[in-house]
Amino acid sequence: MEKIKFIIDGKEVEAVKDQNVLEVAQENGIYIPNLCSNPEVKSSGGSCRVCLVEAHQNGRMRLVTSCNYPVREGLEVKTETPLVKRIRKGILELMLARVPDAEVVVELARENGIEEPRFKKDEGDNYRYKCIACGLCVQVCEEVVGVSAIAMLNRSYEKKPGTPYMKPSEVCIGCGACAYACPTGAISIKDQGDTRKIWGKEFKMHTCSVCGKPYIPEAQIDWIVETTGKDRSFFDKCPDCR
Numbered sequence: 001m002e003k004i005k006f007i008i009d010g011k012e013v014e015a016v017k018d019q020n021v022l023e024v025a026q027e028n029g030i031y032i033p034n035l036c037s038n039p040e041v042k043s044s045g046g047s048c049r050v051c052l053v054e055a056h057q058n059g060r061m062r063l064v065t066s067c068n069y070p071v072r073e074g075l076e077v078k079t080e081t082p083l084v085k086r087i088r089k090g091i092l093e094l095m096l097a098r099v100p101d102a103e104v105v106v107e108l109a110r111e112n113g114i115e116e117p118r119f120k121k122d123e124g125d126n127y128r129y130k131c132i133a134c135g136l137c138v139q140v141c142e143e144v145v146g147v148s149a150i151a152m153l154n155r156s157y158e159k160k161p162g163t164p165y166m167k168p169s170e171v172c173i174g175c176g177a178c179a180y181a182c183p184t185g186a187i188s189i190k191d192q193g194d195t196r197k198i199w200g201k202e203f204k205m206h207t208c209s210v211c212g213k214p215y216i217p218e219a220q221i222d223w224i225v226e227t228t229g230k231d232r233s234f235f236d237k238c239p240d241c242r
């Protein structure tokens, strides 16, 4: 693996070629706020823009999203300049106006000196909605789970994830990966008894033969057995009892 050196906030750091700036910053204990990037999901990132930093190279400066900007030899990254702080604050202010109930956005906004957005809060259908339309849920479903039960619907301000025609999906397996990955907790997933409800569909949960806890949707087991050939008996016990 080819190694390179570059500078971040005045500190020389080592990285593997093709790593992104955010990843290397995190490895070196440098905090850059971020929402839509997930290291497990290659197609993620580049959407929320809160991870913006200054990238200096060859006498030029560009503002880039650190979660998808590859590190290179000779690069100098600055994460907390007055310009970065001002633009990040503006991004968070707009985001807070759109999703005032998303705790993670409220917290990030606060860290950046915003208590109340200057802009009018969205009082339309999405007023209580927490979605920042980053698309991570869709990417997880497609790239990690391999199901593609949801997609980004509508455009611009109305953009949000959903099942086709917002009807219960025929292909959703109820795994909940979208909800677990969502940075703002916007996707509703409810487990009650041996039933899970997500995206307007109910899933029967499989119960662990040892502790009796319902722990995985039957539909998810069917899908894993079908796509990987795994023995169904593997799911008799939950991960805690295996």
Ligand code: SF4
Residues within 6 Å of the ligand: 130, 131, 132, 133, 134, 135, 136, 137, 138, 160, 161, 181, 182, 183, 184, 185, 186, 187
């Ligand atoms: S539901 Fe969550 S992961 Fe999906 S687009 Fe909205 S904020 Fe992003």
Ligand code: FES
Residues within 6 Å of the ligand: 033, 034, 035, 036, 037, 045, 046, 047, 048, 049, 050, 051, 052, 065, 066, 067, 068
């Ligand atoms: S975390 Fe980089 S754009 Fe969202």
